[in-house]
Amino acid sequence: MGHDLMGQLVQYIQSYLSSDQTPGAAGNMFWVLVYILAVFVGLSIAVIAMNWLERKILAHMQVRLGPMRVGPHGLLQPIADAIKLLLKEDIIPAEADVAIFWVAPFMVVLAAFTVFIVVPFGPTHAVTDMNIGILFMLGVSSLSVLGIVMAGWASNSHYPLIGALRSSAQMVSYEVAMGLAVVSAIVMTSLNASGTGTLSMIGIVQAQQEQGVWFIFKFFPLGLIAFFIFAVAMVAETNRAPFDLAEAESELTAGFHTEYSGFRWSLFFLAEYSAMIAVSSIAVTLWLGGWLRPFPNLLSGSTWDLIFSLFPGVTFLFLAAMCFFNAVRMPKHPFFRIQTIGLAGFGVVLGLIGLVMLVPAVRIRVQDIFWFAAKVATFMYLYIWYRGTFPRYRFDQLMQMGWKVLLPMGLGVLILTATAGLWPSIQHSIWHP
Amino acid sequence: MAVDTAFNMAPVATPFFFYMLSGIMLIGGILVITRKNPVHSALALITVLLAQAAIYLMLYAPFVAGVQIILYAGGIMVLFLFVIMLVNIDRAAKERTFNSQWLVGIVAATALGGLFVAVYTKGNNIFPEHALSVIENDNTQKVATMLYGQYMFAFEIASLLLLVAIIGAVVMAKKRI
Numbered sequence: 001m002g003h004d005l006m007g008q009l010v011q012y013i014q015s016y017l018s019s020d021q022t023p024g025a026a027g028n029m030f031w032v033l034v035y036i037l038a039v040f041v042g043l044s045i046a047v048i049a050m051n052w053l054e055r056k057i058l059a060h061m062q063v064r065l066g067p068m069r070v071g072p073h074g075l076l077q078p079i080a081d082a083i084k085l086l087l088k089e090d091i092i093p094a095e096a097d098v099a100i101f102w103v104a105p106f107m108v109v110l111a112a113f114t115v116f117i118v119v120p121f122g123p124t125h126a127v128t129d130m131n132i133g134i135l136f137m138l139g140v141s142s143l144s145v146l147g148i149v150m151a152g153w154a155s156n157s158h159y160p161l162i163g164a165l166r167s168s169a170q171m172v173s174y175e176v177a178m179g180l181a182v183v184s185a186i187v188m189t190s191l192n193a194s195g196t197g198t199l200s201m202i203g204i205v206q207a208q209q210e211q212g213v214w215f216i217f218k219f220f221p222l223g224l225i226a227f228f229i230f231a232v233a234m235v236a237e238t239n240r241a242p243f244d245l246a247e248a249e250s251e252l253t254a255g256f257h258t259e260y261s262g263f264r265w266s267l268f269f270l271a272e273y274s275a276m277i278a279v280s281s282i283a284v285t286l287w288l289g290g291w292l293r294p295f296p297n298l299l300s301g302s303t304w305d306l307i308f309s310l311f312p313g314v315t316f317l318f319l320a321a322m323c324f325f326n327a328v329r330m331p332k333h334p335f336f337r338i339q340t341i342g343l344a345g346f347g348v349v350l351g352l353i354g355l356v357m358l359v360p361a362v363r364i365r366v367q368d369i370f371w372f373a374a375k376v377a378t379f380m381y382l383y384i385w386y387r388g389t390f391p392r393y394r395f396d397q398l399m400q401m402g403w404k405v406l407l408p409m410g411l412g413v414l415i416l417t418a419t420a421g422l423w424p425s426i427q428h429s430i431w432h433p
Numbered sequence: 434m435a436v437d438t439a440f441n442m443a444p445v446a447t448p449f450f451f452y453m454l455s456g457i458m459l460i461g462g463i464l465v466i467t468r469k470n471p472v473h474s475a476l477a478l479i480t481v482l483l484a485q486a487a488i489y490l491m492l493y494a495p496f497v498a499g500v501q502i503i504l505y506a507g508g509i510m511v512l513f514l515f516v517i518m519l520v521n522i523d524r525a526a527k528e529r530t531f532n533s534q535w536l537v538g539i540v541a542a543t544a545l546g547g548l549f550v551a552v553y554t555k556g557n558n559i560f561p562e563h564a565l566s567v568i569e570n571d572n573t574q575k576v577a578t579m580l581y582g583q584y585m586f587a588f589e590i591a592s593l594l595l596l597v598a599i600i601g602a603v604v605m606a607k608k609r610i
Contacts, residue, residue: 100476131572135499142507146479149511153472153518161518168511175508196574 022202024117024128035127039116047273051078054384061388072343073326088262093155096259100154105260105267107147112271115140115278120202122291122368133201134182137282138175141237144275145171148239148246151268152256163255166395167239167246173402178233180410184226184417185286188215191421205290212297216287219420226413227287229406231382234279236402238272240383242390243398280379281372288375291368309363312370316354323347450491457484471517479510496573 016028023031052067052075059066067074092101115137117127130136145168152164189207190197198204208214216227236243247255257268284290293308327343330336357366393401419426457480464477482505489498552559580588 097470097472100472130495132495132499135496135503135573139499139502139507142503145507145511146514149514149518150476153514165515165518168515172508172511196571199573 020124022124022126022129024126032127035125036117039119039127040113043113043116043274043277044270046277047270048078048082050273050276050380051081051269053380054387057381057384058388061385072330072339072346075342075346082266085262085266090262090264091259093157093259095156097154097156100150101259104147104151104154105264105271107150108144108271109267109274111140111144111147112274112278116274118201119278119281120205120285120290121372123202123206125291125369126202129200129202132199134186134199134204134282134286137201137278138179138182141275141278142171142175144271147271148256151260155256155259157259159252159254159258160256163246163252163258166252167256170236170239170243170246170398170402173399174233174236174406177229177402177406177410178237180407180414181226181230181233182282182286184222184410184414185215187414187417187421188218188223201285201290204285205292208289209292209296214287214289214292219417222413222417222420223287225409226417227283229410229413230283230287232401232406234283235383235386236398238276238279240272240276241387242392244392245395245398248392276380276383277376280376280383283379284372284375291372293367293371309367310358312366313354313356313358313363315370315374316350316357318354320347320351320354323350451488454484454488454491457481458488471520472514475510475513475517478513479506482506482510494572496576 012028013030016023016026016031019026019028023035055077056066056074067077070076070080092098118130118133118136120126120129148167148171149164152160152162152167155161185204186197186199188197188211189204192207192210198207211218214223216223235241239246246252247257252258257265260268293311295304299308323343324347327340327347330340330343357363357370461477461481461484465474465481468474468477482501486498486501486506489495489501
C-alpha cells in the first residue's frame with residue numbers, strides 16, 4: 001500500500017515534466033513548491049551577491065579597494081555581515097508602538113518577495129502565470145510603502161517619521177508616472193490579429209516574440225521614452241540614490257529604519273534589494289523582451305541558436321578564469337595562502353557550474369533564465385552606477401520631476417502610442433472612406 | 434492530466450477560505466471602530482481591504498482584486514495613514530470617538546439585520562442554483578470589453594465626475610489661480 005502511494009507520488013511529480021505550462025497553471029503542488037523554493041534561494045543569493053558587488057563597484061568607482069579582508073577580495077564579507085547582524089542586540093525603543101514595530105519589516109519583506117510568483121524567468125519558468133500578472137506585481141509592490149510608513153510611525157521618533165512621510169509621498173507620486181509607462185507597454189501587446197492585449201507577464205513577453213521586436217524599440221522613440229520614464233520612476237519607487245531622500249544620511253540619519261537594528265534591519269535590507277530586482281524584472285519583461293535572447297530574428301538559425309545557448313556556460317567559465325587569474329596574481333606571502341586557495345576553490349566551483357551549463361540538456365533549459373538574469377543584472381549595475389555618480393535630489397526637485405516632467409511625458413507617450421497602434425486603421429478609413 | 438485525484442489541487446473557492454477571509458474581515462471591521470488609536474484603526478481597515486481582495490480572487494474576479502489592492506490598500510490607505518500620522522495621537526486618543534446617536538444606530542442596525550435575515554430565509558429564489566462557470570483566463574479582457582463597449586456612457590460619466598473632483602481639489606488647495 002505504501003509502495004503504491006510512493007508510485008503515485010512519483011507519477012504525480014513526473015506528470016509535470018511533459019507539460020509546457022508553468023507549475024501553477026498545471027496545478028502541480030510539488031513543482032510549485034520547488035519553484036517557490038528555487039526563487040527564494042536564488043533571490044537570497046542574488047541579494048548577497050549584490051551586497052558584495054555594490055560595495056566593490058562603488059569602491060572602485062571612488063578609487064578605493066572596498067572590502068578586502070574577509071575572504072579573497074572580500075568575497076565572504078556579506079556572510080560576515082549577516083552573522084554580525086544576526087548576533088547584534090535587537091533594540092525596540094521604549095516609546096515605540098511594539099506591535100506595529102514588529103510587523104513593519106515583515107510587511108516590507110512579504111511585499112517584496114510575493115511579487116516574484118509571477119516573474120517569468122522563461123516560458124515555463126515562473127511559479128504561476130496570472131491573468132492580471134503586471135497588475136499584481138504593481139499592486140503588491142505598492143504595499144511595501146505601507147510597511148515603510150508603519151516602521152517610520154511606530155518608531156515614535158522624528159527622523160523615522162519624516163523619512164516615512166518623504167518615502168510615502170515619493171512612492172505615491174512616482175507610481176502614477178510608472179503606471180502610465182506600463183500602460184503604454186500593455187497597449188503595445190494588443191497590436192495583434194485579434195486586437196486583445198494581455199496583462200499576463202508571460203503573455204507580454206510572448207507578444208514581443210510574436211511581433212518580432214522588443215517594446216523598447218517599438219514605435220521608436222515612443223517605446224524608448226516609456227522605458228525611460230519607467231527606469232526613472234523605478235529608482236524613485238525603490239528609494240535608491242539619487243532619489244533616496246527617505247534615508248538621506250546627512251539629514252535624517254537613516255530615515256525610516258533609524259531605530260531598527262540587527263535582524264529587523266537586515267529584513268529591510270533584504271526587502272530593498274529584492275524590490276530592486278522585482279522592479280528591474282518588470283522593466284525587463286515589459287520592454288527588454290524578458291527571457292528572449294538578443295536578435296532572435298536577425299541572427300536566427302540553428303548555428304546562432306547554438307552559439308547563444310553556449311553563453312551561460314561561457315560566462316561562468318569566464319568568471320572562473322578571472323578567479324584563477326587573480327589567484328595567480330595574489331601576493332606570494334604565507335599570509336595570503338588561505339586566500340589564494342579560497343579564490344582558486346571559488347574558481348573551481350564556478351568552472352564546474354559553467355561546465356554543467358554546457359551540457360546540451362542543461363543549456364537548453366537554462367538559457368531563458370540566463371538571459372532574463374543577465375538583463376536584470378544590467379539594471380542592478382545601473383543602480384550602483386547611479387549611486388556612484390548622481391548627487392541626491394532636493395525634495396521639491398523630486399516632486400517637480402515626478403509631477404511636472406514624468407507624468408505629462410507619460411500621458412503624451414500613452415496617447416501617441418495608442419494613436420500609432422491605431423494608425424493603420426485610421427489611414428485606411430481616411431483613404432477608403 | 435491523468436493523475437490520481439488524491440494529489441490534485443482542490444479549487445480555490447472552498448468554504449474554508451471563504452469563512453477564514455470573512456472572519457478576518459469581520460474581526461478587522463470590529464477593530465476599525467473599537468481601536469482608540471487612529472493608526473491602528475487604519476491598519477485594521479487595510480487588513481479588511483486585503484481580505485476583501487482575496488474574496489474577489491475567490492470569486493474568479495482577479496482584475497477587481499488587483500485594482501482593489503492597488504487603489505485601496507496601496508493608494509488611498511497610504512494617504513489616510515499619511516494624514517493620520519501627523520495627528521497628535523495622545524490628544525486624539527483622549528477625545529471621545531463616538532457621538533452617541535443611539536436611536537439612528539439602532540434603527541440602521543435593525544434594518545440591516547432584517548435584510549440579512551430576509552436574504553437568508555428567502556435567498557434560494559434570489560441566487561442562481563449553480564455556481565457560474567466563469568473563465569478566469571480572460572477576466573481582464575471581458576472587463577475591458579464591457580467597460581469600453583456596453584457601459585461606455587456610464588464609464589465616461591464616472592471619469593468626468595472624477596475629473597471634476599480633481600479640478601475641485603486643485604481650486605481649493607491653490608490660493609491664486
